[in-house]
Amino acid sequence: MIEVKDLYFTYPNGxxxxxxxxxxxxxxxxxxIMGQNGAGKTTLVKHFNGLxxxxxxxxxxxxxDTKDVSVATLARKVGFVFQNPDHQLFCETVEExxxxxxxNFGFKENVIKRRVTWALNLLGxxxxxxxxxxxxxxxxxKRVALASILAWNPKILILDEPTIGQDYNQKEKxxxxxxxxxxxxxxxxxxxxxxxxxxxxxxxxxxxSEGKIVADGEARKILTSPGILEKxxxxxxEISRIFLELSxxxxxTNVIDVYEAGGIxxxxxxxxxx
Amino acid sequence: MExxxxxxxxxxxxxPGVEKPxxxxxxxxxxxxxxxxxxxxxxxxxxxxxxxxxxxxxxxYEGTLEGxxxxxxxxxxxxxxxxxxxxxxxxxxxxxxxxxxxxxxxDVAFGLENLGVPREEIRKRVDWALKVTDIYDLRERPPxxxxxxxxxxxxxxxxxxxxxxxxxxxxxxSFLDPLGAKKIFxxxxxxxxxxxxxxxxxxxxxxxxxKYADHIIIMDHGRIVLDGDPRKILASEEARLIGxxxxxxxxxxxxxxxxxxxxxxxxxxSEEMAQKLTEIFKE
Numbered sequence: 001m002i003e004v005k006d007l008y009f010t011y012p013n014g015x016x017x018x019x020x021x022x023x024x025x026x027x028x029x030x031x032x033i034m035g036q037n038g039a040g041k042t043t044l045v046k047h048f049n050g051l052x053x054x055x056x057x058x059x060x061x062x063x064x065d066t067k068d069v070s071v072a073t074l075a076r077k078v079g080f081v082f083q084n085p086d087h088q089l090f091c092e093t094v095e096e097x098x099x100x101x102x103x104n105f106g107f108k109e110n111v112i113k114r115r116v117t118w119a120l121n122l123l124g125x126x127x128x129x130x131x132x133x134x135x136x137x138x139x140x141x142k143r144v145a146l147a148s149i150l151a152w153n154p155k156i157l158i159l160d161e162p163t164i165g166q167d168y169n170q171k172e173k174x175x176x177x178x179x180x181x182x183x184x185x186x187x188x189x190x191x192x193x194x195x196x197x198x199x200x201x202x203x204x205x206x207x208x209s210e211g212k213i214v215a216d217g218e219a220r221k222i223l224t225s226p227g228i229l230e231k232x233x234x235x236x237x238e239i240s241r242i243f244l245e246l247s248x249x250x251x252x253t254n255v256i257d258v259y260e261a262g263g264i265x266x267x268x269x270x271x272x273x274x
Numbered sequence: 275m276e277x278x279x280x281x282x283x284x285x286x287x288x289x290p291g292v293e294k295p296x297x298x299x300x301x302x303x304x305x306x307x308x309x310x311x312x313x314x315x316x317x318x319x320x321x322x323x324x325x326x327x328x329x330x331x332x333x334x335y336e337g338t339l340e341g342x343x344x345x346x347x348x349x350x351x352x353x354x355x356x357x358x359x360x361x362x363x364x365x366x367x368x369x370x371x372x373x374x375x376x377x378x379x380x381d382v383a384f385g386l387e388n389l390g391v392p393r394e395e396i397r398k399r400v401d402w403a404l405k406v407t408d409i410y411d412l413r414e415r416p417p418x419x420x421x422x423x424x425x426x427x428x429x430x431x432x433x434x435x436x437x438x439x440x441x442x443x444x445x446x447x448s449f450l451d452p453l454g455a456k457k458i459f460x461x462x463x464x465x466x467x468x469x470x471x472x473x474x475x476x477x478x479x480x481x482x483x484x485k486y487a488d489h490i491i492i493m494d495h496g497r498i499v500l501d502g503d504p505r506k507i508l509a510s511e512e513a514r515l516i517g518x519x520x521x522x523x524x525x526x527x528x529x530x531x532x533x534x535x536x537x538x539x540x541x542x543x544s545e546e547m548a549q550k551l552t553e554i555f556k557e
Contacts, residue, residue, distance in 0.1 A: 035451075036451040036453070036454070037421045037422070037423040037424070037449075037450065037451050037454065038421055083422070083449075084368070084370075084422070086368070086370075135289075135292075136317070137316050137317045137321060138316075138321075138367045138368065138445075139316030139317065140316060140317055161449075164448045164449070165316065165367065165445060165448055165478070166316065166478065167314070167315040167316045167478050167517070167518065167519070168315075168478065168517050168518050168519040168520075169315060169517040170315075170316060171519075172517075193450070193451045193452055193455075195452055196479070196481055196519075196522065233451045233452065233453040233454065234451065234452050234453065235452045235453060235456060237522070238481050238521065238522035238523055238543070238544040239522050239526070239544070241544035241545075241548070242523065242526070242544045242547050242548045242551070245544070245545075245548035245549075245552065246548060246551060246552065246555070249552075249555050258522055258525050258526055258529060259529065261526055262526055262529040262530055262533070265526075265530060265535070265551065266530065266533055266535055268555070269535050269554070272555065
């Protein structure tokens with residue numbers, strides 16, 4: 001459980017990035033934090049694994065105040081995958097990269113071997129076992145960074161912009177994977193701009209603007225409210241935009257899924273032709 | 275027929291120390307003034323192909339290049355990068371790889387200074403590029419202090435300032451928020467329509483970009499698998515099977531089509547789909 005209580009954070013250069021954030025994220029929840037560049041999304045999630053400590057207010061992870069726990073201790077529980085994989089990768093091969101943290105956590109060699117193979121397979125990287133991460137494409141490096149965190153099986157997983165540079169198939173795998181993690185009662189927090197991805201996953205959405213939370217609720221509701229979204233520099237997903245345009249014909253405006261949309265249009269079309 | 279601005283014939287390239295070619299037998303033709311969308315699964319060779327357009331391959335990356343490539347009337351293998359740079363500007367995926375100066379303004383001016391453009395002209399072009407990309411107010415800030423999105427704008431502005439005939443943009447808005455991305459795509463479209471700059475845009479997010487394209491090229495495993503009219507290609511079964519991010523409006527079209535509800539043309543965006551459905555329901 002993540003508890004954030006009236007959190008303020010000011011960077012050393014004086015920029016006030018968070019201005020009174022309060023929220024709870026329960027075990028097994030899937031949350032997407034959305035908002036424009038500079039809204040404070042990454043600053044907020046960096047508090048979840050103790051990379052940043054509050055200037056004022058509190059962040060509790062399973063009841064423990066992040067001010068009292070070291071990042072190293074928190075890391076075992078909270079895995080953080082950075083937006084830019086180049087900030088994270090440094091080993092000579094993909095395999096070593098994934099094994100690195102496992103060695104640091106003191107896992108046995110046979111366990112390390114098994115987990116590395118598991119993570120490589122899960123993310124479609126098994127052909128790159130002996131390749132240098134820096135020979136890979138941007139999207140592939142991103143998957144290596146994710147694999148290296150998944151390997152130690154943290155309870156809470158934070159993914160900063162996980163879909164950047166990912167193709168359709170990879171996004172679909174990521175979605176399946178998140179649903180699987182959710183079924184295992186893991187907590188997943190993603191920071192993202194990718195409205196279409198969020199529309200396909202339908203998680204709880206927390207919308208931020210200028211260091212504050214401006215909306216909190218299910219994707220289907222928030223992603224179909226253009227007024228709220230505009231404050232956060234977000235455009236409604238494509239399907240929602242079609243239905244907002246068609247509202248004059250009496251179409252519902254809270255639709256984000258292609259097949260649901262298709263069904264509604266067909267019914268309307270048939271009724272009209274009858 | 276007028277000479278294509280980019281033409282490749284059986285282009286095959288292998289990075290040094292690697293066995294398998296990253297692109298294989300690529301034959302494409304991009305006409306002057308076209309807006310081309312280049313897409314395909316990650317690792318399919320898109321970025322490698324883009325590196326051929328401005329001579330980074332073979333001049334910087336070395337390796338083995340076979341086949342032919344002509345850009346703006348020049349054989350790429352025979353012309354150095356700095357000569358090609360006057361004609362082809364490349365915006366990278368990760369802006370950090372591109373920015374290095376102490377102020378945004380200096381970064382944007384760098385390419386022009388290197389080409390020996392007169393002072394006055396540099397000033398004019400830099401200001402123009404900064405305004406188009408909406409970072410004029412940041413001109414005195416150091417690029418490394420900016421957010422990922424702002425840095426990407428600086429990278430685009432520095433290429434824009436060179437006023438190249440061809441701009442190659444490799445996922446230029448990855449780090450931007452959706453409204454920011456939309457604005458950049460609109461600006462790129464404007465550069466294409468108003469200034470006639472040939473655009474090659476590498477993107478996965480076809481929802482935001484397909485509507486601007488005159489031409490789409492889809493790669494898979496280093497080869498060209500589909501090449502032609504975006505409406506035909508994106509609505510095809512082949513495109514769906516390769517697993518590219520078909521725009522939602524086009525997927526909705528396919529779904530309706532499969533149920534016998536036929537629209538008279540393929541929509542590539544929500545605007546086009548909403549308009550078509552409005553026409554039908556108003557009758």
